Amino acid sequence: MRLLETKDGVHYFTFEHNREYQQAQFKFLDAVESMDPNNIVVLLQTNPYHIDSLIQLSDVCRVQEDQEMAKDLIERALYSFECAFHPVFSLTSGVCRLDYLRPENRAFYLPLYKHMMFLERRGCPRTALEFCKLILSLDPSNDPLCMLLIIDFLSLRSREYLFLTRIYEEWEIHRNLSQLPNFAFSVALCYYLLSQQDNLSTDEITQLQAKSDSMLQTALIMFPSVLMPLLDLCSIQPDAAVSSHEFFGNKAQIGQPPALNELVSLYVGRCHFMWKNATVMVWLEKNVKDVLSRVDLGDPVVEDAEIKERVLLLSASRRYLLLCPLYGEFNLMELLVTTQAMMGFDPLPPLNSITSYSRPERYLYLQLTNINRNYCNYAIYNIAHKDSLSHHHTPSPRRPSWGSLPLQPEPPISPLCSSCNSPDDSPLCHHRKYHVWP
DSSP: OEEEEEETTEEEEEOOOOHHHHHHHHHHHHHHHTTOHHHHHHHHHHOTTOHHHHHHHHHHHHHTTOHHHHHHHHHHHHHHHHHTOOTTOOSSSSOEEEOTTSHHHHHHHHHHHHHHHHHHHTTOHHHHHHHHHHHHHHSTTTOTTOGGGTHHHHHHHTTOHHHHHHHHHHHHHHHOGGGSHHHHHHHHHHHHHHHTOSSOOHHHHHHHHHHHHHHHHHHHHHOGGGHHHHHHHTTOOOOHHHHTSTTTSHHHHHSSOHHHHHHHHHHHHHHGGGGOSHHHHHHHHHHHHHHHHHHHTTOHHHHHHHHHHHHHHHHTHHHHHSSGGGGSSOOOGGGSOOOSOOOTTSOSOOTTOOOSSOOOOOHHHHHHHHHHHHHHHHHHHHHHHHHHHHHTTOOOOSSOOOTTOOOOOOOOOOOBOTTTOOBTTOTTOSOGGGOOOO
16 A cells, blocks of 8 residues: 555555566456356465455355355455555544545455445444445545445444434535435434434424424425335335325326436335334324325425426436445446446446556467467368268378479389398498399
8 A cells, every 4th residue: 555645634545556466466357257256266276365356256155145255255355455554544534545546446445345234234233334434434525335325224223313413414515415315314214213312301302303304394305206115115004195196106106217216216125124113103104294285285395306306316316326236236227337347346447447557468368369260270171171072982182282382292112122121222221232223
């Protein structure tokens, strides 16, 4: 790891590959192109801490349902990075940055994300939240791995309500978090759960409940397509007035763009079990009825929400949906450019990547390939030619003709010696003086 620069108290680092690691990287790319995971295993036997090989093999083990081996390989990759840290680099300071445009740095993001997901599945949401904070701190302005789409879920699971409200209040000004369905609903739920705590005064409870009601109604007006899938996954039958109303009906599902549909599916699929509580469902029902009353009265907030929704999809869809489908939750590939190579060790790399070295062109390999191809073609031609000659019962020539060159005349056959049966002109014959020449 090398320190590039320090600007306004923020340190910018980058990982670097030495000559030996570059050679191992080239062998890894050859192994990936062979489409045989055994070649990656062979490479790891000689280079046991090659990062991309560990990531790719971890995906293979995960597909084969060997979760323990997949987790161990990711932990080995993180250990390899830890051994290469710069003395100034700190994971907890929050002032260290890694540019995602560099392939060497991208290899550090992906093991962190996969390790975070392994922790969440093992029932360690608080530790997973800390890893989520770490990934977000490495490049908070770009958020290349869409941590803002999962940080609310981990905060609610680990009951870090104050952290979620704090990041929402501090980042809402410059990131417009309220225009993301996950933050719009999760922050409202967070304020409601805070109001249910026992160590609060009556005024604080009233203030938190009013704020939660206002935010939930705004979220329902902004994203009406969330309600029906959420109730369906919670096994709740809505009232006839709600299900028959066009605001929450099929119009809300069909009339919105595909990008928003996927964001809604992403949030509902992750967080629906947090809304199954009976008190939460009563609070949701009350606010749904209030929203329907506002819609029927022609509240101008509804029209403003539709305009904000269109602005959201123009400005933030690619930013937040770029890498979400790569982790097996929802298929967003129809929204993205699919002409790029899909590799597990470097999913959807940026088009403006900063490469420090490039893969050399394998001229020798191509030359040998052409020679082998020509030899095979010549052998196949000879076999077919011989088969055709044998089929017509035509004797094969004693010597093949190469191109337009004429056949050389054969030398005359020398007579044999009657005493030793050697050719007369052979130096091994000792009876040459008795030979009678014609």
